[in-house]
Amino acid sequence: MLTSLKRRKRTATFLALAAALTVAAPIAEARPGGGGSVGSRGSRTFNAPSATPTAPGTAAPMQRTQQQPGMTNPGMQAPQQGRRFGGGFFAGLLGAGLIGALLGAGFSGGLGGFASFLGLLLQVGLVVLLVSFAVRWFRRRSGQPAGAGAPYARSGLDQDQSPNPAPGGPSGMMGGGMMGGMGGARPVQQRPVQIGPNDYQSFERLLGEIQDAYSHEDKVGLRNLATPEMAGYFEEELNANAARGVVNRISEVKLQQGDLAEAWGEGADEYATVAMRYTLKDVTIDRRSDRVVETGAPQAVELWTFVRRPGRPWILSAIQQTA
Structure with missing residues (x-):
């Protein structure tokens, strides 16, 4: 009799805890990129960025990218x-x-x-x-x-630019910035790129503007701030949220620490991968009731890769998580 009573108490306690966990908003990665590694970094897409004080660990490999390893012309x-x-x-x-x-x-x-x-x-x-x-x-x-256009996953700044395919992946800024032409396969020629204070300000500004556009489901704004590849991923995430009847609200984004992992050029394209540790308020709410259904981590450490062409501003081309 006593044993049966104890079992009933343990069962009631377990059910109460389960109900509390169900009511409480779970912690989830709902910010842009979904907490994954997506995008392209030119010919370095499948190479881990250099470690930095902000991100001393190894970057997670790309989970989604339009770049194809070992692709011949x-x-x-x-x-x-x-x-x-x-x-x-x-x-x-x-x-x-x-x-x-x-x-x-x-x-x-x-x-x-x-x-x-x-x-x-x-x-x-x-x-x-x-x-x-x-x-x-x-x-x-x-x-x-x-x-x-099937072999060339267009993901550059300009959709109207003629493709310039080469070994290692698609053409265009986000397709790899390859220099090999139709005349033969050539290794990608890279060059160093100098990053100055104005560039760092642009990276910090883009961090906030992309999070804000994502929070307001501003697809046009995201297309102006990111490559077509990344904007496509963001739109998929926003459409998935709409199908679930939720919206991801991000606010109070503030960069706490950041440093340059690497910067290089390929053809007319210039790339910069920056490690950034930033704080934010990340919640997912129900569209009808405004009830919080998910809560994101208050801090993130990510590697953001930006790309630009001469006379054009930097835009986002990839987001990688740290291992």
Whole structure:
């Protein structure tokens, strides 16, 4: 009897705790980027940024990015495939025909002398036409995705800029800033970039403006402050919040400490990865009742990568968490 009473008390206590945990707002990472590592850092996307006093640990690898490791130049692959198709296949047929002609059989057999030779030429001409048609058809099939933009995940500052694909990933500022062209695969040429006080002010300003635009679900503002790739990720998160019937409110963002991890240039693109420790008020509320359903951590340490082109302001291109 006593044992049964104790069990009932423990069960009641457990249920009470479970109910309290259900009512209390859980701690979640709901700020821009969802507390993950997303975006692109040019040719360094899959390389960890250098450690800094603000972020002494290793940065978490990218979980979502448009950069593709080890991607070769698509403009070089299609012609090579076409040459293999038109060369090996056609050479095999032509070789078979010539051997047959030397043996007195030709393609059709039974013909000899000059008539056999003319028949061979006619059949070779027919094969040339068929192979040429097949090669053109094959090249159109293989080249269609490139024309539609599939191999190049456009994520630069300018959507109207012509792509400049190269080994290692997509083109454009956020696609890698590669310097290899259609003429051949070349390693990315990097150069040092000097970062000054005005740049640091821009980074701090962008930290606050992006958080504010995200909090107000300002998709147009986010497109002006981030690359199309990052703006796309933010819009997905905002759409997911809307589907859940919640909104993420971020306020009181203040940079506590920040330092430069690395800065470099690729072609016309300039990159800067900055470690930032900042405080914020991060809550997710129900759209109908304004009830707080999630509470974010009051402090974050992240690595933000910014990118720009000459005469253009810095914009956000990646967010990485610290391990």
